[in-house]
Amino acid sequence: MATYQEFIAQNEERDGVRFTWNVWPSTRLEATRLVVPLGCQFTPLKERYDLPPLNYDPVLCTNKTCRSILNPFCTVDYRAKIWICNFCLQRNNFPPQYAGITEQLQPAELSPQYTTIEYTLMRTPAQPAVFLFVVDTCMDEDDMTALKESLQMALSLLPTDALVGLITFGRMVHIHELNCEGMTRSYVFRGTKDYTAKQVQEMLGLMKQQSNQRPMPGNPNVPPQQAPNFFSKFIQPLSQCDMSLTDLLGELQRDPWPVSQGKRALRSTGAALSIAIGLLETLYPNTGARIMLFIAGPCTQGPGIIIDEEFKHTIRSHHDIEKDNAKYMKKAIKFYEGLANRSAVNGHVIDLYSSALDQTGLHEMKYCSNYTGGHMVMGDSFNTSLFKQTFQKVFAKDNKNEYRMNFGATIEVKTSRELKVCGAIGSCVSLAQRGSNVSETELGMGGTNAWKICGIYPNSTLSIFLEVLNQQQGAAQGVPGGQRGYVQFITQYQHLSGFKKIRVTTVARNLIDATTNMPTIAASFDQECASVAMARIAVYRSDTEEGSDVLRWLDKMLIRLCQKFAIYEKDNPGSFQLTDTFTLYPQFMYHLRRSQFLQVFNNSPDETAFYRHYLLVEDLTQCLVMIQPILYAYSFNGPPEPVLLDSSSILPDRILLMDTFYHILIYHGETIAQWVKAHYQDLPEYENFKQLLQAPVGDATEILQSRFPMPRYIVTEFGGSQARFLLYKVNPSQTHANLGWGQTAGAPILTDDVNLQTFMEHLKKLAVSTTT
């Protein structure tokens, strides 16, 4: 089935779309029996350097309920200058400016190679994006200094026309006026109070222009002289306030309120965020804006409190959550989710930059990032390269010297009549747009055919799930195997340059009768895509369901899939065999079950939230890495090679490089470690050893540089404490329990977890069983 693999790769390359099934059954019943739901991983803004610049508006289908965009799949009558919409079959005239088209002279959007194309709308004036820094000041001096430097650096990385603002908080929340001379000024809010947007406006005097001018007797001469000072005093163009803001940041003090022993600093994260959102809501609704929240600890007072200030009260763990012992959690989650929704409505992104050794409440605040497409960064300190480089990457530019960040994207899904939209899972919010193609069945965020991603990047990926409608007539009578289903993704967004852009991706897949063509469908299975889709569904469900239920569900789905697509004799596990397109899938599932996404043991709720966040954001390849880390081996025995993620790969004479997306780990086998200790690498005659040591470092550096957020970089060795990161990821094929005498290969893992082999045994047994 190499062809399918090629097809998949090609499609991914061109459209950023991978479907779980690349041939679709033509009936609903058959579709649901596929076990793995029909859907795709869609990367709306996949980096494409070959797209022609189209500085005009797209041509829309005139059918009011359709409004899909002209695409290569449309039937075009060049003579009549008419095109037929492939979704609703509406016949549309070309607009006047297309008068000159012929078969030879086609606009780009009709070219078959441009199933994905991008329009830049020139009519709306460019609007600069807003960056609002919301900075915690309850941190130690080193962190503060490092953070200040990072922020000042950020100013230099921003486009000069960007608008910036600064809010700092500790016990109180300060909104700083920019461009004050002689004296810095800030409005201060109590950290314990939840201010409504209206209150914020009033207290900041943002309503003054209207209210103040009327009842001002005796001063009729004070005209609305606000004109020259168009910008609010809190948010100003970087070009105007660069200096003063840099100074302001420089003078920033740690929160001066004393923290008594045994207490946490009082930190008003919730109030600060609420005020920041209120401010932007008032001043810049529906404009690209980014709230960058830097926190060095949990919110300890006021709205969104995560833990109180007593150190003796520890911050909630998964255990507490299970026992319903997390006093503030539910309220806090509700609060932050509310904020996230408010922010999302206005298209504002919330980034969470958390740097603390303890938890900071990402678990509660996760929706702020999840709903708005914001970044979530978790580190130990602002004074680490992990944070500094990660933060720097936020402002990174691509090859075309353009910022990778985009704002306020809406993704609308058009489908041909055979399909309906069930929902989406990703870093987005529903726009609750109930089009005709919205399915009753919900999977992920359903009930809509459009979603909003406030902060969108080239790698942002959405899982979109579809449903096939019964094509009784069509399927039965139509051309068998010749029918196609179409899906069009319309992504509108604001580029950091300020322009609105629309990217249109249109894809088509064949619909066939599953009753007769099941092997074809099985052959079109994309197990990688399916793994990620299942992982996302599982994570999505974990939010609301018990972990064990989710695991059981995953197992059930895996067994059912195997029952359906594997070749076996009933009740004979030995006869069990999977076809090519399914071979890897159980392994992914095995690792997914063991992963930090579903196993919370040894992870804090914050870490879980952090890990899950990126699973919902990253593209397919990265997600796969997260599910099943990649392991490379370096030795004198040959060139570097990928090896099994298995304990048997851990050999004394090997250096291993593991990439789990979140961690990059270099592991020196026992022998290598001894050599290193003996400093052989320093001896000229062991230059080759030195090179061997260098090789994985070089590769790791490469990965580090390309990844966002920066992975934690770990170098360890046999017996090193950090080796646990490796050991708990690998398949424990050898454990203390089964390690026999004389076995030398690999390293035993001290665990009671079942290994992959056992897992497969059980799977076979269950799949072939007639009783399940």
Place this chain on the structure above:
Amino acid sequence: MLAGPPPSFNAGPPTQPMQQQAHPPSQMYPNQFQQPTLPPNFQGNQHQPPALPPNFQGNQQAPPAGPPTYPNMQQQQYQQQPTLPPPSSVGNQPQFPPQSHYPPDNQQLPPPTHFPLQPPAPGNQPQYPSQPPMMSNGINQPSMPQTYPNQGPPLPPPSSSSVAATSNSLRPAPITPNQFGPPPTMGVPQFPSQPSFPNQPPSNLAGMPQYPGTQPPFSGPPSTFPSANQPPPPTGYPQQQLPPQYGSQSHLSGPSTVPGSQLNGPGTYPGQMPPAPVQQQQQQQQPYQPQRIDPDMVPNVVQVLEQSQEKIQQPFITNAPGLLPPLVATDFVCQDQGSCNPRFIRSTTYTIPNAHDMIKQSHIPIALAISPLANLRPDELGPPVTNFGEIGPVRCHRCKAYMCSFMQFIDGGKRFLCCFCEAATDVPTEYFNHLDHSGRRMDWYQRPELCLGTYEIVATKQYCKDEKWPEPPAFIFMIDVSYNSVRSGLVEYICHILKTDLLDYLPKDQGAETSNVRVGFATFDKQIHFYNIKNTLGQPQMMIVSDLEDIFVPLLDGFLCLPQDSRGVINSLLEQIPQTFANTQETETILAPVIQAGIQALKGANCTGKIYLFSTTLPIAVAPGKLSNRDDKKLLGSDKEKTLLAPINNVYTKLGEECAQNGCAVDLFVFPNNYLDLATIGEVCRVSGGQIYKFNYFSIENDGERLHDELKRNFQRTTVFDALMRVRTSAGIRPIDFLGNFYMTNATEMIFGTIDSDKSVSVELKHDDKLPVESNTYIQAALLYTSISGQRRLRILTLALTVTSAYTSLYPACDLDTIMNYITKVAIRSVTMSTPKSIRDNIITQAANMLACYRKNCAQATTAGQLILPETLKLLPVYVTALIKCDALTGTQTVSTDDRSLLMQRVMSMDIKGTFAYLYPRIYALHDLDENNLPPPMIRCLYERLSESGAYVIENGLVMYIWLGSQVNPTFVQSLFGVQTGHIQPEKCRIVDLDNPISRNVRTLLNMIRNERNAHMKLFVIQQRDSIEPFFKNYLVEDKGFTGGASYVDFLYHLHREIRNILQ
């Protein structure tokens, strides 16, 4: 004594016909004498005829208003007037009284026109031998003494109506019992004689020798009555019974008459009250006699002061219980030898009645006026600070009284007996010392607590809040930056003076090199702006808080800083503030949240301190503590005025309480252009122990210097923080009522956010039980406080008093200054609860009762017609008349509501010196100052004493006027103000710093006054017959009030009648 003037008087009197009116008995006061008419006469007499008339006229007009109450009377009066020769009429009447008195009794007696105060003493006359002579002499002088006694004008006994005009005084002050105010109108003729007071003054004077025992009798009186002078034979005299009429007891000589009791003698005036019917009086009057009661003959403040000052040659030594200290306004040195300096505590009486009955009878309040931090003279020893280290203050284990000089050590020094509760307490071993042969500790002389009435102890941690040593206090400046404030230049000016020098005047503890007071700044309009002035900052940071519902302070570190550390940032802040708000359009302000913020800032910094709040407008912005304009001037003076003078809600009261509990106070500087509702917002100052300063229509030119000086004085006066005062007394008597500006959470402890050297409280004592007569009673006031340097200390003040069961011992031991201080405060406090009329009536009743009791118990030998005043209380009438017309108590529409509230609050915290000055303003002549003799002699508060060609300054501790006579020498004006006479503008005029003797002397004098009052009083310059002259005249308390109120002499008549009523 009064000698001086006689000649003139004589002259005068003859010429003037007397008009005496017979009043219908029913009419109470003969306000009767028409002032107008009288004055002229007087003036004539006095030499200033021309000038006066106009004035009088003015007055006359006024009267009409007053009279309303007695319409009838007026009319009658008017009618009468015509008949009478205008000049003579009025003036005479009063004067005549004497005559008249006689008339009643012996109508013909009149000869003595001279009697300055004609006592209408009917019967008396005969008795007084002297009188006749006096008369003969023609003039008062001689008569004076005699006069007193006699004087009792013939009052129509039945009718209470007061007597005719008093003395020569210009004013016609008839005393209307009811209204003292405006009697002026015509009434003239009518009552003249009746009330005539005996010219008490003389008598009083005579009495001078008051202090029994100790002090020699005054010689003063001698000239007058022999009797008066008489031996101060002070022994308590037996109480004599008085035959209903005493003819003249020897008035002055009271003593003489009364055996033994000097007291009586001296003090008493024989007021003679002839039972004569009114008509008789009229008759008497008719025969006009040129003179009426000679004001010089009535007891007068200036004279009393001068005399008592003369007597003070030696320090007042507090080495025995119950010593009556010198008058408060005199200049004396005190040596503390067991009891505390009277500057700290004065008692209304130094001999406590042994039972409550006596108080009930005598109506003499038993109260203490305590100024725990009073300034001492430089040559007096300040309270030494002792430190007992770990053991802390030594106290009685039962009543917790602190060690003092009256504790008695027993058992060889192992225990001591408490002088308050008589419990025996073991002496801590660390504190033990042996006793000498007399039972005194060997070290008594080395230990301040054993030999002094005043000492301080460094407190231990148990005396601190939360058992933590306090931080040094901080000052927070909160400045209104709304439109009004900016436009008037206030903001810029405050910033300017703070920047240039005020911060250099921050207080420091004794012996400290630098002040460790931290300062903080905030500004406000509808929002509050806090400033971070941390010295590490390059520029100040402003933090704006607009969430007013639940105010908070946005910063801690950096808000309060030592000026010496952060001077650079502070200076740049003070430069920035005016610039930042230069173009503000904000007209609405808030107040309560500002105060709240100040409290929180101090609380947050865990320190005590003071909030200097500068505000210009009524806080009408939507916020807690929002107020609205509820001013209604019409209500002032009416029975409903209390609604206006009481706070409208308790928001500011609560704030004040919070301040007090947190050891801070609010000093409120207001700069209003209109109503501010000080009655409400002033509560915060009242309860916290702060003070209000008011600058109407502020302009830098007029008020800048004053603001600067007041702030400086405020900084520099001794101020302590987070203070708690408790008064302990010997068993049998205990404090029950506390007056002043402070906060109380229980029945015994006064809590002060801050208290300073200008503040005083009054404590009323009540008997629980009878006190043993032979014993002493002890009073101990203990003030626990945090000093300006942050040290926690206790100041212990102990006072020993004697106990008596005899009125004859009680009266001579009274301290009138203290009594007036107490009565004044009680009266002011009741303004918001009672009606003006009943308050005044109560005061008069109390005064009358005090005198009547004396009369009944100590001067029975006098005739009913005589007004007899105890020596120690002889100034009571003049103080009472001043009190009932003082503007704090009897404000009318001429005093704005806010000013009234301000005055009331000021009075409540006044010390005795303050009330004295307030009740009886000081007047000095400016036109003939001698630089070697400053201050010049005081002048009585009588308009007639002001010369048209002179210039005078008058001050009462709150305001200051310079009055320029119409004929004043232009050179004088030129050298003082640097402008022509015609260019004097009342408010704008300032004394220019010119280099000439006149200017120098005047400035020196004014500075002396200011320093003495520790206030930069607002100075008004007015010219005679200016439109605002009446305001000035209102301070001439011996004259009729400008809004109503009897003149002194008239009041005497009235009082006399009241007394007689009581006695009957």
